[in-house]
Amino acid sequence: MDSLRGIESFVRSVEMGSIAAAARHLGISPAAASQNIARLERDLGVRLLQRTTRRLGLTDSGQVYFERVRPVVHALEAAATAVSALNDTPRGRLTLSTSVAFGRHVVAPLIPGFARLYPQLSVELVVTDRAVDHIAEGIDISVRFAEQLEPSLIARRLVTVPMLICAAPEYLARRGTPRTPEDLVHHDCLLYRLATHGRLFRWTFLKDGTLYEPDIKPKIISNDIDTLTSMVLAGAGIARLGAFIADALIAKGLVVPLFQEAPVAGGSSVAGSTTVAAHTPFTFYACTLDRHSATPKIRAFIDYAVAALSAR
Structure with missing residues (x-):
């Protein structure tokens, strides 16, 4: 031994x-x-x-x-x-990894209810925007969006989230309201830099069924979505935010969603928003190493998350 x-x-x-x-x-x-x-x-x-x-x-x-x-x-x-x-009771430790903003606003609120259902299970949540290694870091499930998927991982869709172009009322009063994505070239845009590969997060829109990217001016860049959100609230410019962040701010009148004329192509808001947008949504996936790694604890969490998020 x-x-x-x-x-x-x-x-x-x-x-x-x-x-x-x-x-x-x-x-x-x-x-x-x-x-x-x-x-x-x-x-x-x-x-x-x-x-x-x-x-x-x-x-x-x-x-x-x-x-x-x-x-x-x-x-x-x-x-x-x-x-x-052979025993269907989830037990042991479940280690989850997810991006910082999605983990903070969406995954973390799911864990208390999940943990109460399975008292023999402990949960560790790792929030990071860098790429994680399932084997080296002992990760059971990593929550990723499409640009972070790897061929070696088995991915199951969790939820599709509308992405909203937002600005504070103070900024729009001072600089005017862009009516089309093409107008963004005349505005201060706050962009997110992806930690996984260092590129800026693209702002894509649907026009006549075709994806396109308008010219934009990166006024401020950050690798943290919540930091960009705080700058939007301060009137620094226009940002692209997930509905799981933007919905509550819109409801309070703290930010205004732009380009609401056309509906989003698929998906519903994690936070239950009824707003629509012309820009493309974001899909998040629960990823595991392989099908054989789908132990009871892993299956239990993914099933729980899919059901909880689809009910919102």
């Missing part, structure tokens, strides 16, 4: 790049993981890892051993998952 703990700690440390990350994944302390590996090395009579303050590397013996035992560790994990799947 001690050897098995050491092998698991060793394999996860190499896969995740550090003993601390492996310990978090295994639910033990870094000291315990390090001791497990040290005992394994003593039993084998060889050094497996080269440790420095900045990196973790494999010795020649460690490389050979890692290649032989890694499939064993994954086979044991798959066997445990298969056995657990």
Whole structure:
């Protein structure tokens, strides 16, 4: 049993790049993981890892051993998952990852109700706009939009969200109201920079069934949607906001939605908005590594989220 703990700690440390990350994944302390590996090395009579303050590397013996035992560790994990799947009760830890704004405004409010349904389950929510690695970071489900999808992931649609072009009444009183997307070239636009690849978030519109992008002037750029929202409220310019942020602000009269003449192509607002828009909506997906990773806890959360979001 001690050897098995050491092998698991060793394999996860190499896969995740550090003993601390492996310990978090295994639910033990870094000291315990390090001791497990040290005992394994003593039993084998060889050094497996080269440790420095900045990196973790494999010795020649460690490389050979890692290649032989890694499939064993994954086979044991798959066997445990298969056995657990026989029991439909979600249990253990569920780790979710989502973008900051969607996580804050949409996913986080879902978790308390979900957690009450499954008392044997604990939930960790990781909110970040960078790309996450399911294996290295121990992510069970990542919530992504279309531009973040990867071929290696299994994606299930969660919800389609209208995107609204908005400005504060003070800005529109001072600069005038654009009547068409082409008018945006004469206005100060607040753009979001995607952390995953560093490009600016595109403002696309539908015209006669065809997608197009008008010329716009990026006056202010940020990699955080809530920061851009605060600047919109301060009258800094016009921004493209998800309905899960914009709806409440519109209801309070704090921002005004623009270009409301044509209906959105598909989808409904997460926040229950009845407004429509001529620009394209945003679809979010729940992503897992593969179909075999759909354990009871993963299926339970995705089903819960789809039902909760479709009811709004």
